[in-house]
Amino acid sequence: MPKTAYAALSKEDAKREFDAVSARYAELKAKNLKLDMSRGKPSKAQLDMTSDLLAVLSEPEQCVSDGLDVRNYGELAGLPAAKKLFAEILGCKPEECFIGGNASLTLMYDLISKAFTHGLKNSDKPWCKLDKVKFLCPAPGYDRHFRITESFGCELITVPMTAEGPDMDMVEELVKDPAVKGIWCVPKYSNPDGVVYSEKTISRFAHLKPAAKDFALMWDNAYCIHEFEGDYVPFPDILSLCREAGNPDMVYEFASTSKITFPGAGVSVMATSEENLAYLLKLIGVQTISYDKVNQLRHVYYLKDMAHTLALMKKHAAIMGPKFRCVLDMLDEEIAPLGIAEWQRPKGGYFVSVNTAKGLAKRTLALCREAGVVMTSAGATFPYGVDPEDRNIRVAPSLPPVEELKAAMEVFCVSLRLAALEQILAK
């Protein structure tokens, strides 16, 4: 098959290529594959690798930590030892950490929910009493973030992503509107682009001057130690930066062990100013007596400290790295010469973000699905699930073994080519 840019093909060559790619697509479809690349799920190999977690706390005598019996009620903000561990990982202070259950998503949802029902520390009134709440959504971004604020009736405003993070000129302009109450950020290995926010971007965030005094910088540091290529890359502590910039209460940082130990049974953290935390603990104390402290202690025993956790992340990288290389190699080989898509080369995180030529994403994924390969829906990475140019596709290579991934990527590349040729021939 030709390895020249599709745009340069004559009508006849395009037709010939279409026939060839169609035939290859038919062959792949006949294999009746059933492959799932829809979400950033860790693989069975990763889960097995971390399953010592299950047995690390098995005796009653191990259940006391800092004098607390973790089996009983109490200690709303979480186990001191767990706060210490997360503070070391995030570079913040233990007193700034609130330890949650297995989902940092729940901590984010609950924060937004409480902003609506009770208000944040610096709110004049609960957001549900306002006519309009707007939220900034750097896109492509994480569909579950956008859906939280959509679910509460916020107006979602798309902010384009750049190679350094969200377009900060636009952010700085938009936050002059007092109805703009916050922004969703994944600052390190952003979902899905894999972009690491530059120091400049981070500093501009810390120095933001939003009109809303209860503006919430939702800093989802989901991939804070999740390098799969190369060593751990240190990252600034956003809490200190905001404090130094006179914005101590603006930021809420989130992280979890979902992709360190078990996605379904990990521990999450929210880090924010001690003043914010004091305010929130009064509200959270109505909702629960404490999150699961046995599981918190289980994680402390298993992960130990930052150095030990980074060593574990190297083992994850040994499993994840080859999968990302497989995706990138396939794209380089099958797609790059054709000029029908571009993509990032992330060194951490869980995704490869592919931007096709305009108008190809939906059709490509429909073809994939028809051939038994399920991927994140087109549009999912944009507010309201609508990608205005129908270009962005989030590839999630973590779950399938490399062999299956290779088969899935073959389907993907052939589907993308077919979609591009259909478009060319329809002109």
Added chain:
Amino acid sequence: MPKTAYAALSKEDAKREFDAVSARYAELKAKNLKLDMSRGKPSKAQLDMTSDLLAVLSEPEQCVSDGLDVRNYGELAGLPAAKKLFAEILGCKPEECFIGGNASLTLMYDLISKAFTHGLKNSDKPWCKLDKVKFLCPAPGYDRHFRITESFGCELITVPMTAEGPDMDMVEELVKDPAVKGIWCVPKYSNPDGVVYSEKTISRFAHLKPAAKDFALMWDNAYCIHEFEGDYVPFPDILSLCREAGNPDMVYEFASTSKITFPGAGVSVMATSEENLAYLLKLIGVQTISYDKVNQLRHVYYLKDMAHTLALMKKHAAIMGPKFRCVLDMLDEEIAPLGIAEWQRPKGGYFVSVNTAKGLAKRTLALCREAGVVMTSAGATFPYGVDPEDRNIRVAPSLPPVEELKAAMEVFCVSLRLAALEQILAK
């Protein structure tokens, strides 16, 4: 010391008794006790007894249940095996169960929160858009229930408790007001009275005709299998009864393993109509991907089924029973002849509810605290923390060993006598 009713004492005898009781109080105070009977916390003996839970799931091969890898993301409504276990315990259908984290309180809070921000299935609009939301609070009742609805700005309406449950004539009258959106119930071994709702009361609840079509019967079956005297007492399934009475969507039932395994690391359940659940899952799916399924499976392995769980509850009863008998014996001996208080004789649950003569509760507990014994604050069992007659005291005997409990109860009885004598002498 005299064992005659204080009301019958002459002024002189009362003075003499006051001096004697004061002297005894001073002796107790000098012991510098530090005893906590403030909450219904299980004791260390109970936690140790159930600590096999820690090791019951320790191998990766054990992590698959009904074909699901519990370590990974997914299965929002909870593990099928966990639904089956709770359905057997509650007498409802597995499809009616949603399995949560360690706190049923969180499931209750989240339901009320979603009623405010999104509305329940049959709501015309979210409750936050209404001018006034009223909630019925049978009292004495559970402070954390009342606090949830208070936190959302509801007007709390006290409904007196009777020996058969809440005053149903009053409930039936109050629910004619469309602003009345729900009621808090602990139907078996109510907190703190230990009352088991009668069949008649339960039937009247099922047949309730509230003006609000999104009225929420909050059925916190916290002590569903928590007998400490005698055998398990079967209890009707409120979901079936409501369904049969044409009120299928009115009830939300809650339970947890907090007092079966670990308070700080158990599993909770919300049971409601399949239609309610379908509606709620759409909202909960924005908040989380699933609760901790490893811990759900751990509980399934440990508790096995209803019969096995009831056998475990007998072991709890062997620890709890003597503590309740100690409290009741002390009250019978020290207080009964004096006519200054009444109390229930519960056969399950976690509390003994003492009603003093009017105006003695606060003073009694202040004296207790001064002598090193902390109990649930006076008033806590009433909406807004205000007991209009200052009578109700919740005794929580579960945490201290019997010897400490005896010492604490001695302080309590002497404090109550002193408070009564102060009142008599001040007249």
